[in-house]
Structures are given as C-alpha cells and as structure tokens.
Amino acid sequence: MLGFVEHSRNNGLNIGITEAMEALKVADDPALSDKSYFHDALKAILCTSKDDFSVFDSLFESYWSIGSGLVKSKTTYKNRSNLQKQSPGSLVMMGEGKGEGDRETDTKSVSGANAVERLRKTDFSKLAEADVELLEELALRLWKQMSLRMKRRMKSAVKGHKLDLRNTIRRNIQHGGDLIELRMRNRKPRKHRLIVLLDVSGSMDKYSYFLLRFVWSLRAHFESIEAFVFSTTLIRITDYLDVNNLEQTLQLMSLKANNWSSGTRIGACFATFNEQHSKTVLNGSSTVIVLSDGLDTGEPTELSKELKRIHMRTKKLIWLNPLKGMKEYQPVQKGMSAALDEVDLFRSAHNLDSLLELENYLSTI
Amino acid sequence: MSILTNRESIREAFDTRKYVIDNELSTVVYLMSKLNKPLLLEGNPGVGKTAIAGVLAAALDTRLIRLQCYEGLDVSSAVYEWNYQKQLLSIKIQEKANRSEAEKEEHIFSKEFLMPRPLMQAISESEKPPVLLIDEIDRADEEFEAFLLELLSEYQISIPEFGTVKAVHKPLVILTSNRTRELSDALKRRCLYHWVEYPDFDKEIRIVKKHRPEIDDDLALRMVAVVQKLRGLKLAKTPGIAETIDWVNGLMALGYDELTPDGMDETLGCLLKSTDDIRRVRDHGVDQLVEAV
Numbered sequence: 001m002l003g004f005v006e007h008s009r010n011n012g013l014n015i016g017i018t019e020a021m022e023a024l025k026v027a028d029d030p031a032l033s034d035k036s037y038f039h040d041a042l043k044a045i046l047c048t049s050k051d052d053f054s055v056f057d058s059l060f061e062s063y064w065s066i067g068s069g070l071v072k073s074k075t076t077y078k079n080r081s082n083l084q085k086q087s088p089g090s091l092v093m094m095g096e097g098k099g100e101g102d103r104e105t106d107t108k109s110v111s112g113a114n115a116v117e118r119l120r121k122t123d124f125s126k127l128a129e130a131d132v133e134l135l136e137e138l139a140l141r142l143w144k145q146m147s148l149r150m151k152r153r154m155k156s157a158v159k160g161h162k163l164d165l166r167n168t169i170r171r172n173i174q175h176g177g178d179l180i181e182l183r184m185r186n187r188k189p190r191k192h193r194l195i196v197l198l199d200v201s202g203s204m205d206k207y208s209y210f211l212l213r214f215v216w217s218l219r220a221h222f223e224s225i226e227a228f229v230f231s232t233t234l235i236r237i238t239d240y241l242d243v244n245n246l247e248q249t250l251q252l253m254s255l256k257a258n259n260w261s262s263g264t265r266i267g268a269c270f271a272t273f274n275e276q277h278s279k280t281v282l283n284g285s286s287t288v289i290v291l292s293d294g295l296d297t298g299e300p301t302e303l304s305k306e307l308k309r310i311h312m313r314t315k316k317l318i319w320l321n322p323l324k325g326m327k328e329y330q331p332v333q334k335g336m337s338a339a340l341d342e343v344d345l346f347r348s349a350h351n352l353d354s355l356l357e358l359e360n361y362l363s364t365i
Numbered sequence: 366m367s368i369l370t371n372r373e374s375i376r377e378a379f380d381t382r383k384y385v386i387d388n389e390l391s392t393v394v395y396l397m398s399k400l401n402k403p404l405l406l407e408g409n410p411g412v413g414k415t416a417i418a419g420v421l422a423a424a425l426d427t428r429l430i431r432l433q434c435y436e437g438l439d440v441s442s443a444v445y446e447w448n449y450q451k452q453l454l455s456i457k458i459q460e461k462a463n464r465s466e467a468e469k470e471e472h473i474f475s476k477e478f479l480m481p482r483p484l485m486q487a488i489s490e491s492e493k494p495p496v497l498l499i500d501e502i503d504r505a506d507e508e509f510e511a512f513l514l515e516l517l518s519e520y521q522i523s524i525p526e527f528g529t530v531k532a533v534h535k536p537l538v539i540l541t542s543n544r545t546r547e548l549s550d551a552l553k554r555r556c557l558y559h560w561v562e563y564p565d566f567d568k569e570i571r572i573v574k575k576h577r578p579e580i581d582d583d584l585a586l587r588m589v590a591v592v593q594k595l596r597g598l599k600l601a602k603t604p605g606i607a608e609t610i611d612w613v614n615g616l617m618a619l620g621y622d623e624l625t626p627d628g629m630d631e632t633l634g635c636l637l638k639s640t641d642d643i644r645r646v647r648d649h650g651v652d653q654l655v656e657a658v
Contacts, residue, residue, distance in 0.1 A: 025399075040392040044393045048558055173456065
C-alpha cells in the first residue's frame with residue numbers, strides 16, 4: 001500500500017501523510033475488499049481534482065493488476081503539468097521549433113537563485129528554448145504572489161463607511177452603554193475593471209506567448225477583466241479567460257482566434273473596439289492596458305484618434321511596449337509617436353521583472 | 366448511523382428517496398463517515414450535488430444545516446453574531462447595578478447573547494450529528510475558505526470573547542463547488558473528493574422513472590435521448606438532471622404522452638435557460654432533433 005502511495009506521489013499526485021494513513025485504513029476495511037470499491041475509495045482520498053483522475057486510474061491499473069503490490073512499474077508519467085504542456089494548446093510561437101528532443105532539460109538541474117535572477121531579466125525574445133518552460137513556471141508563481149500581495153494591500157488601505165456594532169459596543173461599555181464613540185467597518189474595496197488589448201501580430205510573436213499568460217494571471221486580481229487580441233482584426237477572448245486551467249484557455253483561444261502572427265492594423269482594430277465594445281466595457285473607473293510594439297501599418301492619425309476616444313472613457317491608459325527594453329530604442333515609429341500623447345504611462349514589457357513592476361501601478365488603481 | 370455501515374444500505378436508503386446513486390458515490394459516502402472527513406463534490410450545475418446532502422440528511426433522519434456561500438460572505442453571517450440590541454438593553458439595565466466593568470463585559474458576552482449562524486449550529490447540535498451543507502464554496506472569498514480549515518479539521522470554532530466551542534457530535538460535512546475558481550490545496554486536502562458527472566443514458570432513464578414512475582417507457586427513452594444529444598451541442602448552459610426532470614414534468618403537465626416537435630418547442634424553456642441556446646436549438650431544428658431519436 002505504501003508502495004503505491006509512494007508510486008503515485010512520484011507520478012505527480014499531491015499526497016501527504018494524512019492521505020497515506022487514510023489509504024492504509026481503507027485497505028484494512030473488509031467492506032471494501034472488492035477491487036473496484038477499493039479503487040473508488042482510494043480515488044476519493046488521493047485525488048484532489050478531476051484532472052487527477054486519469055493519472056490515478058492508470059497508476060492504479062499498472063500497480064495493482066500485475067501480481068502483487070510489489071511491482072515497480074516502469075511507466076513514467078510525467079507530472080500533470082508537463083503532460084498538459086505538450087497539448088496543442090500551447091499554440092503559438094515559441095512552440096514552433098520545439099521538437100520532442102528539446103524538452104529533455106531536467107528542470108531540477110537548472111534551478112537555484114542565480115538561474116532565477118537571470119531568467120527574470122532575460123528578454124522574452126532572446127530566451128533559450130530550454131528556459132521557456134522554466135520561465136513559464138517561475139512566471140506563474142511570481143504572478144500569483146503578485147496578485148495576492150495586491151489584494152492584501154488594498155484591504156487595509158481604506159477608511160470605513162459602515163458601523164461596526166460589535167466593536168462599538170465593546171468600546172462603549174465604559175460609558176455605560178451609551179454609544180459615544182463609533183467604530184466603523186471597512187467595506188471591502190471593489191476590484192476595478194481592467195481591459196487588456198494584446199497585440200498578436202507577427203512582430204510580437206516572441207512576446208505574446210508570455211504576455212498572454214500574464215493577462216491570464218491578472219484575472220485573479222480584477223473583478224472583471226476584459227481581454228482582446230488584435231492584429232489585423234480584433235477578437236474578444238474574455239470568455240476563454242474564465243476557464244481555470246491555463247492550458248485549456250490557450251487551447252480554446254487557438255480554436256477561436258485565427259488572427260495570430262499576421263500583420264498589424266492597430267488603428268483599425270481600435271476603431272472596432274470603440275464601435276463594438278467600448279460602451280459596454282469601458283466606464284470611468286476602468287484601466288486599459290495596451291500590449292503592443294506599436295509597429296503599425298495603418299495611418300498614424302487614425303491610431304491617435306482612436307486612442308483618444310479610448311482615453312476619454314478610462315481612468316488610465318497604459319501602453320506596454322516590449323521594444324522599450326532595448327537600449328537603443330526610441331519611440332520614433334510613426335504609430336508609436338502618434339500614440340504617446342494619449343498614453344498615461346509608457347513602459348517596457350520585455351522580461352519578467354518589467355511585468356512585475358506593473359504591480360506598483362495596478363495596486364494604486 | 367445505521368445506514369452508513371455499508372454501501373448496500375446506503376444505496377437502498379438513497380434509492381427509496383429517489384436518488385440513483387452509483388457505486389463510486391456510495392463508496393465515497395461510506396468513507397465520509399468511516400474516516401470522519403468532509404466530502405467535496407465538484408461537477409457541472411444541475412447534476413445533483415446539493416441534492417445528495419438533502420437525501421443523506423433525510424436518510425439519517427437528522428437535521429440538514431445549509432450554508433449558501435456568496436461573494437463577501439463573512440464570519441458574522443456564517444458562524445455567529447452577537448445580539449447587539451439585547452446587549453445594549455442589558456447594559457442599560459445594569460447601569461445602576463453594582464458590578465465592575467469586567468463583570469458587565471463578561472455578562473454581555475455570554476452565551477445568552479450569542480446568535481448562532483449555520484456553522485455554529487452545526488457543531489452545537491446536541492442530539493445527533495447533523496448534515497452540514499456548504500453550498501457553492503467557490504463563490505465565497507478566499508479568506509472564508511481559510512477560516513473553514515479550522516472548522517473542518519478540528520470541528521471547533523474559536524470566539525475571542527468567549528472561548529472555543531467544540532463539536533458535540535461531528536457533523537457530516539458536504540461541500541459543493543461549481544469550479545468557477547480553483548479551491549485552495551489546503552482545503553482540498555482536508556476533504557474527500559468526488560466529481561459528479563452528467564449521468565449516462567441508462568442512469569438518466571432510471572432517474573426519470575424514479576421521479577415519474579407513471580411515465581411511458583418510450584417517452585422517457587426519447588426524452589432522455591434528446592437531452593443527451595443536447596449535452597453534446599456546445600450550449601452556453603448545458604441542461605443538467607434538474608432540467609431533465611423539469612422538462613419531463615412540464616411535458617406531462619401539458620398532457621403530452623409522446624414526444625412531438627410541437628410539444629418540445631412549447632416546453633423548451635424547461636430545458637434551456639438562455640435565449641441564445643434556445644435560438645441555436647431552434648435553428649438546429651427541433652423537428653430534426655425529435656425525429657432523430
């Protein structure tokens with residue numbers, strides 16, 4: 001039994017000592033001596049989500065069906081996240097040249113503080129293929145921490161509106177129960193709306209892979225987040241962000257959004273946005289983030305006009321440009337220079353650190 | 366607790382209360398009492414997650430205490446609250462009494478002034494272990510989830526003014542989630558896990574017959590086939606078992622004893638709960654759907 005627990009643990013199931021003890025208890029129970037009941041019982045104890053089921057089933061089969069429980073199964077299931085990463089959902093870009101042979105890098109061997117530091121500062125476009133997976137993991141972890149921190153910070157910040165009877169009474173016992181000092185309670189601040197416009201045109205290929213993941217992780221912090229991808233056309237992807245599983249999100253998106261890696265007509269796309277979506281999506285308290293390199297093939301005047309319209313209806317307009325990370329970069333392309341007047345904040349977005357910096361701005365929203 | 370001693374009696378008890386339970390679920394319910402662990406049920410809306418708790422409580426002839434979670438649910442509406450009005454009055458009455466402040470405080474924070482909310486009720490139930498249903502836990506905030514950890518592992522609640530209240534009888538706890546967000550690992554680890562799937566064809570027919578024993582065999586067969594087919598379409602709101610039963614009831618209330626395109630068209634609202642879906646199915650062709658089965 002313990003062998004099986006060990007075996008499952010090595011294959012990616014999250015099992016602690018309590019679970020192992022319970023599994024032992026179940027193994028002793030005569031009421032569950034039948035194999036299929038035993039299977040169901042272990043499943044309920046050892047799995048913590050539906051995604052674990054398939055892994056568990058095959059582990060169970062391979063371990064218990066061949067003779068005694070001592071069988072050391074040769075099958076190595078990569079852990080769940082790895083399995084999923086290979087799905088076609090990772091649709092875009094960086095996946096292109098990545099054959100099976102390249103993925104043999106052992107994650108464990110390249111960890112350590114130095115590697116982490118290096119990765120955080122690496123430009124997404126200059127990333128070695130071996131590092132992609134590692135960076136992805138790191139990024140998800142850091143972004144999760146980020147949204148958690150942002151939450152905390154916001155809660156202790158605001159003054160109260162609502163009377164806190166519980167504390168009021170307690171404070172006023174000394175006045176004989178007359179309510180002289182009032183205690184207030186904080187209302188939990190409402191999360192604000194965030195609108196993300198992500199450029200997925202050919203020139204952004206190297207970046208949009210990560211930026212899309214970044215957008216996905218932002219969703220935890222904002223009460224409502226609206227996301228669009230654009231290149232030559234604009235497509236709303238908000239619905240796909242609701243899915244809890246990142247890989248699934250990407251997969252759904254790849255089915256729907258067919259405008260990846262094409263040319264760029266930023267102005268026209270923003271016009272579509274203004275016509276079709278801005279009324280429902282934008283209100284005075286929303287923040288708009290544009291993630292684009294500003295390499296536009298359309299008319300700069302159109303871009304500037306449409307940006308102005310967006311700006312009018314938002315609290316803050318942030319433009320993140322991956323190219324800004326380059327030392328010699330100057331926003332001189334026609335599109336970008338036209339846009340700058342309308343933008344509240346112009347930042348880079350070429351590596352993990354630059355994205356994490358955004359936290360400071362977002363938390364004050 | 367008698368019915369929880371083996372799976373067969375669990376199945377029977379559920380069966381008599383119109384709940385068709387499969388092997389896996391009955392095993393999990395058995396384990397729940399055996400290991401004294403809460404049960405986390407996940408699954409799509411309308412597959413009977415909440416109903417399990419109701420049936421279990423009825424089968425054990427015990428109280429069902431339900432806590433519906435929502436965003437912003439806080440401890441004072443889930444666990445306990447002080448009866449402020451009564452406390453204020455009490456302070457007034459005691460004004461002239463010759464008591465120290467500390468005594469007064471102790472008095473107004475005694476059990477007399479405590480209003481138990483669902484979770485508190487569940488652990489202070491004195492006769493027999495109640496069934497505690499924490500419904501749609503994924504809607505509650507993460508802080509509330511964290512608070513639940515103490516309750517679910519120790520079955521006790523700490524009240525700062527008062528001390529710790531320990532459960533007289535450990536309640537049978539069922540949590541449900543629609544998976545609108547991922548629950549924390551800590552919470553999951555404290556629970557048994559079961560995923561409630563849409564029923565397959567045979568099971569759904571058995572369910573329908575349980576609820577409407579008088580239904581014509583052919584009608585049941587065809588209706589269930591249609592529902593199963595609708596689940597295959599990518600609808601915004603996939604119909605669950607609750608919808609199937611509603612639909613059967615609706616169609617029978619209108620006096621249909623066979624499935625016709627007209628009848629289906631009239632009762633489509635029982636089955637589909639969004640205009641987009643209804644339009645999609647109508648475009649797809651109600652006649653086609655009915656004839657195909």
